[in-house]
Amino acid sequence: MTLNVYLSGEIHTDWRERITDGAADLGITFNAPVTDHGASDDCGVAILGAEDNPFWHDHKGAKVNAIRTRMGIEQADVVVVRFGDKYKQWNAAFDAGYAAALGKSLIVLHAPDLRHALKEVDGAALAVAETPEQVVQVLRYVLTGALPG
Secondary structure, eight states, rough: OOOOOEEOOOOOSHHHHHHHTTTTTGOOOEEOOOOOOOHHHHHHHHOOOOSSSHHHHHHHHHHHHHHHHHHHHHOOOOEEEEEESSOOHHHHHHHHHHHTTTOOOOEEOOOOGGGTTTTEEEHHSSSESSSHHHHHHHHHHHOOOOOOO
């Protein structure tokens, strides 16, 4: 069995690297949005032309990024969505809902203090993890049936 895993959400910590490094021996294909904040914000105007109005600048970028995000989620077997505590990740909430609506296996990753705020998102998930290492353990169990330790 092989897995295609899409890693969505917060971009300000090393959670993606911790998951990909921890699962390096499992043969998983990982995909993710563009995590270079500047490139992600400016992709629309860099490709489709400049905008004077900040709304349309952001709109173009969001739409171009949505192509990559939708494709990644649609092609994934498992979608991991990380919610950080410092910034509001509205896009992560959308990605979790989109993945759930498509019937994708959803793993949500966040700190325990966000449990109440994310209860509906957690309700759509098949697993709710607090650390990237727990996500790796879930993926390892899914592929091998092996428990941690």
